[in-house]
Amino acid sequence: MLVAGVDVGSTQTKGVVIDDDRRILGRGITDTGARLAEAGDAAFRLALEGAGVARDDVDFVIGTGYGRFRVEFGDAQVTEISCHARGAAHLFPRTRTVLDVGGQDTKAIKVGKGGEVLDFCMNDKCSAGTGRFLSAASDALEIPLGELGALALTARNPVNVTTTCTVFAESEILGWLARGRRTEDVVMGVHQAIAARSFSLLARVGVEPELTFTGGVARNQAMVALIGELTDLRVNASEDTHYCGAVGAALYALDRLLVGAPAAGEGSALR
């Protein structure tokens, strides 16, 4: 029995295929872009290829993420909040708190023993403190996004980035450079600003160990280190935490097939 989860996020779309032993057989990732349905389809196709199976071999698919209703081949939809909680508890079973920093959203989620959502807090209608903030820094500094974390860790005297607007952050970054501050110190300042915003959300739901960091920004070593320092906890993060939403969606799909339980999101109108 095979199931899949497809997470159409604001920046990237992820897909995974798992078997009835909850093993991840294939993963797929692509940039979301403007065509959400196509992105969902592409990530699913890549996950199928990785698993070495055909589309018809998959018995149930759940879509998640902002574009979940555009996963047209999906059988049901669940929010990424529920899916990240479920996925994190699967990858790290002692997870009680999840921090998901994605392209436009940051979520702090309090998780029960079975991976169920007990409470959650999200950033307001503003992308400050999300992955988009790092993208703005990457563009302004002309440094690839994937290299920012390593560069930040070499900082000795980080600047204090005070702006709360992602658009204005770019001019603040340039302002610091114009004043002669080292690039790594500016980059670390950006990381610290994001970490501080994430920590306030975590504080609102209450941080309990273990803390699992999910979403695209979980691949950034500097962010993982900063969140660990602020919470005074060892932070769970791995390559698969980037796929956490899709993993959680696939697990809900498996529930549906194994025990006939409705997936958490079923019951809502599909719009």
Next chain:
Amino acid sequence: MTGKGASGIAPASSELKHAGATRREGRRLIDQWWQELSAADAEARPVANVFVMGSIAEVLRAFDIPMSFPEIAALQTAIRGKSMDYLLAAEDQGYSPDICAYVKVDVGLHVTGREHPHGRLPKPSLVVSTNMCNTYIKWSEIWERMYGCPLFVLDIPGWRGTGFEYGVNGGSFRSDCAYVQGQLRELIVMCEQVTGRAFDVDRLREVMGEVNRMSEMYREILAENKNRPAPFNSLTEGVVHMGVANAYRGHPEGSRFMEAARDELRERVHAGIGPIPDERFRLLFVGPACYTNFRRFVEMFEEWGAVFVAAEYASYGGGGLDRGIHYDLARPIESLAEQILLSSQTSFSGIFHSHQWQTGVVRDWSVDGICFHGVKSCRTTSTGLPDAREWLMRNENIPGLFIQSDLVDARLWAEAQLKNRIDAFFESLQGRKASARR
């Protein structure tokens, strides 16, 4: 609207004696109220601008002064999809995007010729304000400068200490009451000057008697939603009750409306009819509503089978009627001062004590969770909502959802983000219900 009666068969609406009374009569009364305001403007008769919290309608009604509520006028423009036209007109005048959006819609109406979707907004001859909202006084000063009309500000002593024990036996209650009575007498003199009529205390007693009656009915209306299924949505139909409660406070037509609305609800309860076919979740709504996308906002909850069975809005937007007003007609001014003090304390102290009221509603109305709706342009009603939510989660294990949009500023509506939070909340609630069954 569907549901099943005791027989298990959903009765046709036509079989119900009172079906549609609330909607039909509510619409008629609001139209009539606007016609009266527009007529008063055309005939240059005195009109008072008053606010929902602390309208002091009893005194104004005793002088037959028509009352214009700028908050209600503003929300009506949003329901009609027109609020941005007025709001942007005010911003063109230099009003900041960060201030109360109701103020800007109102200013926009005044600077563009006072043509409102429901009629012509009158010029105020008198402004009656209170300190119950920290924007009211500055807002009133705009009209004072624009039209040169007299401004009366009722200063209500607030109680913001710990331990919410304020009442008729409270430490400073008698002196506070004397202070408010003195101000009410000043307002009466001002009304005599504006209308050229002498004050008639028996007319005031009549009006206060109608408020007593209306309050009794209003409480009975709210209590009907303790039934399963709840017979009405406190946000959508509740706004109709609130509109009439404000515009017709102390008027016999207002009391008659409340009685008819209550009878319609009792009939629905008897027939097992609710606002949606299958009530799965019962929610308490905290904060003001989002009027720019009023129908869609409620739909996002109804899609999950959720009904707002109670709303804090019905309390502070209902002018204290929910508390149960029993004016002593033998000593009208003193009794009015007492009720103003008692009903305003809940609003003054809400930021510190609302969780106590919310806990009681959750218990008495069998609520599954609370939706806290923060309004971006109104800090008065939004401050403290996340704290109340956290307190109730941690201490009472009551699930809470915190979302934000605005009353009338359409730029602050982000449907994808709202829906994501709402759906996640219900996924969690669904999980809790499933666990409770196991």
